[in-house]
Amino acid sequence: xxxxxxxxxxxxxxxxxxxxxxxxxxxxxxxxxxxxxxxxxxxxxxxxxxxxxxxxxxxxxxxxxxxxxxxxxxxxxxxxxxxxxxxxxxxxxxxxxxxxxxxxxxxxxxxxxxxxxxxxxxxxxxxxxxxxxxxxxxxxxxxxxxxxxxxxxxxxxxxxxxxxxxxxxxxxxxxxxxxxxx
Amino acid sequence: xxxxxxxxxxxxxxxxxxxxxxxxxxxxxxxxxxxxxxxxxxxxxxxxxxxxxxxxxxxxxxxxxxxxxxxxxxxxxxxxxxxxxxxxxxxxxxxxxxxxxxxxxxxxxxxxxxxxxxxxxxxxxxxxxxxxxxxxxxxxxxxxxxxxxxxxxxxxxxxxxxxxxxxxxxxxxxxxxxxxxxxxxxxxxxxxxxxxxxxx
Numbered sequence: 130x131x132x133x134x135x136x137x138x139x140x141x142x143x144x145x146x147x148x149x150x151x152x153x154x155x156x157x158x159x160x161x162x163x164x165x166x167x168x169x170x171x172x173x174x175x176x177x178x179x180x181x182x183x184x185x186x187x188x189x190x191x192x193x194x195x196x197x198x199x200x201x202x203x204x205x206x207x208x209x210x211x212x213x214x215x216x217x218x219x220x221x222x223x224x225x226x227x228x229x230x231x232x233x234x235x236x237x238x239x240x241x242x243x244x245x246x247x248x249x250x251x252x253x254x255x256x257x258x259x260x261x262x263x264x265x266x267x268x269x270x271x272x273x274x275x276x277x278x279x280x281x282x283x284x285x286x287x288x289x290x291x292x293x294x295x296x297x298x299x300x301x302x303x304x305x306x307x308x309x310x311x
Numbered sequence: 312x313x314x315x316x317x318x319x320x321x322x323x324x325x326x327x328x329x330x331x332x333x334x335x336x337x338x339x340x341x342x343x344x345x346x347x348x349x350x351x352x353x354x355x356x357x358x359x360x361x362x363x364x365x366x367x368x369x370x371x372x373x374x375x376x377x378x379x380x381x382x383x384x385x386x387x388x389x390x391x392x393x394x395x396x397x398x399x400x401x402x403x404x405x406x407x408x409x410x411x412x413x414x415x416x417x418x419x420x421x422x423x424x425x426x427x428x429x430x431x432x433x434x435x436x437x438x439x440x441x442x443x444x445x446x447x448x449x450x451x452x453x454x455x456x457x458x459x460x461x462x463x464x465x466x467x468x469x470x471x472x473x474x475x476x477x478x479x480x481x482x483x484x485x486x487x488x489x490x491x492x493x494x495x496x497x498x499x500x501x502x503x504x505x506x507x508x509x510x511x
Contacts, residue, residue: 139509140500146450150457203316203418213418218410301486
């Protein structure tokens with residue numbers, strides 16, 4: 130393997146680790162209350178959407194998995210200062226696993242135009258995440274699927290805002306640092 | 312930077328291997344989710360609390376783990392009570408609380424190093440998909456190390472905007488922040504390769 134190949138390989142891994150740290154750091158920000166929306170939005174999922182949009186499907190997924198791995202190890206980096214094995218057993222744990230699917234879908238659909246990025250973040254960051262999170266919630270808390278879906282609706286406005294913000298941010302990053310697409 | 316949730320001690324739980332503990336937790340999770348016998352669930356719950364005590368963990372620590380879930384659990388209980396009756400609601404409440412406490416118990420009694428090692432071994436089957444277990448361990452440790460760095464870069468990006476009179480909103484600062492992080496990534500990976508990392 131040539132030195133350039135090695136550097137590219139290592140660069141990919143380091144980028145994923147850096148984005149995992151970004152997702153963690155965004156979780157340290159206090160939740161932002163938004164008028165009209167019932168639950169304050171946390172910036173952490175914004176990081177997940179950015180990982181898919183900026184790093185692409187494979188590395189985006191890897192970044193999310195690294196972040197979840199760090200949480201699993203016991204570092205309290207999930208927003209609200211939670212960490213350890215316990216967070217993977219709660220009723221909303223499915224949404225954490227959904228992040229993996231979300232980052233993948235966003236990376237797969239992601240493109241370098243704002244409207245397409247918004248669609249990608251909506252389909253990945255909301256639809257794909259809920260597709261994992263809602264059935265999990267239904268199974269863990271003995272609800273029917275429609276009841277779990279209804280419960281999750283409180284997060285929908287915040288997630289929609291975040292999908293749009295993530296798309297705008299991702300587009301600005303792509304413009305400011307074109308080398309990121311390689 | 313806080314260093315995980317490990318609570319040092321000498322209890323039998325501390326001395327068990329991390330792999331054994333993780334397998335036990337998995338089996339425990341399956342058992343708790345399958346049973347709907349309230350008496351059995353109560354007995355399991357009490358024994359988890361006894362184990363908590365044996366491990367030398369305190370009640371404030373227990374509260375710390377359960378508190379973030381309180382409202383969700385109460386809402387779930389109320390919901391199940393209306394829809395499916397008292398026993399079904401109690402079943403859901405007990406299984407969830409016990410599982411979360413048991414998982415926290417494992418996290419509190421296993422050193423982060425040991426957990427990392429168990430995770431690395433657990434990742435070995437994925438080698439055939441092109442993932443190297445030692446790379447995974449490296450990425451996890453590196454990500455933890457990078458969190459304070461990322462926070463510092465974020466703070467600087469916000470301060471730079473403040474200096475330009477642009478206001479305190481952290482979201483626009485995210486763009487220069489991520490671009491700088493990616494630049495640093497390039498430098499970091501070159502430094503790593505120069506030190507022999509990634510040679511195969």
